[in-house]
């Protein structure tokens with residue numbers, strides 16, 4: 001398996017509502033849905049955001065399901081997909097597996113946290129949290145996701161480390177470490193982002209890098 005990709009940092013559609021910086025480029029979702037699922041398969045994104053995983057999945061004839069915390073984003077995603085009832089508003093930490101079919105793949109990108117931040121990413125940076133609590137919450141979400149997955153299915157997490165004011169938060173590595181408690185870790189794919197519109201600015205992607213990781217896991221047998 002090739003463990004690096006070079007992709008253009010681009011989105012198929014410009015959205016009326018949207019913070020492009022947090023959107024996953026379609027090409028990355030497409031790459032992993034093609035690698036790890038088939039037409040007709042159910043696909044889950046517990047942090048649906050503006051709906052990239054769901055819209056790409058539909059384009060590839062998969063059947064997407066999503067959870068998103070922000071009601072405004074939920075309405076937005078519902079307007080972009082064929083089955084709006086598959087898009088649930090809620091907290092992924094409380095995801096109810098009985099509300100979903102068995103999924104062949106989970107492709108997602110969680111809200112990010114810098115290690116000195118004390119705002120809670122799981123409440124869209126309202127409320128308080130800590131980096132250790134954040135990692136506990138990540139593990140909680142994916143333990144729930146695990147219960148929605150069919151045997152031998154795949155989980156792909158799009159995440160990067162973060163460079164902020166000269167400090168590095170090893171977010172990708174810390175998430176990989178925590179999720180290896182839930183799934184078998186198959187390894188990382190390094191994704192180099194080419195952004196033709198970006199200025200020569202190290203903060204061009206908000207997190208301080210021009211690469212990210214697709215962390216790939218497999219469901220373990222019970």
Ligand SMILES: C[S@@+](CC[C@H](N)C(=O)[O-])C[C@H]1O[C@@H](n2cnc3c(N)ncnc32)[C@H](O)[C@@H]1O
Nearest residue numbers: 023024047049050051052068069091092111122
């Ligand atoms: C990195 S963004 C995902 C972007 C998405 N991949 C896209 O392309 O639009 C993370 C999303 O997680 C959502 N989120 C934050 N806390 C959440 C929670 N507790 N439960 C579900 N979603 C949550 C945020 O509102 C945000 O939209």
